[in-house]
Amino acid sequence: MSESVPEAEVREEAEVAVEPEYAPAVxxxxxxxxxxxxxxxxxxxxxxxxxxxxxxxxxxxxxYEDVHRGLRDALTALDARPGPPAPPSAYQSRS
Known part of the structure; x- marks a missing residue:
């Protein structure tokens, strides 16, 4: 004797939508x-x-573009900062 599931029940199970695991609204x-x-x-x-x-x-x-531009400007500013003062040359000390 074979047990069978009525065709209507099989169809209903097949039509059940599988919901995604993660679907944020925002x-x-x-x-x-x-x-x-x-x-x-x-x-x-x-x-x-x-x-x-x-x-x-x-x-x-x-x-991302705004941040990239800001980081590039910060890096460029490092090059523009003055370094330590140069030691006086022999020519400057004679004046």
Whole structure:
């Protein structure tokens, strides 16, 4: 004797939609830890990355470009800072 499931029950089970495991209604923060570098300009730019946590993926580009520009400016500023004063030359001490 064979047990069979009525065809209507089989059809109902097949029509049940499988829900995804994770489907957030809003963007979720990544919670990536940011370690301070000690440079205020760089640290401010790294903190700016947190703004992307609350945006949809298509809004990340603007934040990333802004942070990249800020980091590039901070790096350029390091080259523009004056170095230690040069030692006086022999010519300058004779005047």
């Amino acid at each position: 963007p979720a923060p990544l919670n990536v830890p940011r370690t301070p570098t000690g440079n205020a300009d760089v640290d401010a730019q790294l903190e700016r990355l947190a703004d992307a946590d609350h945006l949809a993926t298509d809004g990340h580009v603007e934040v």
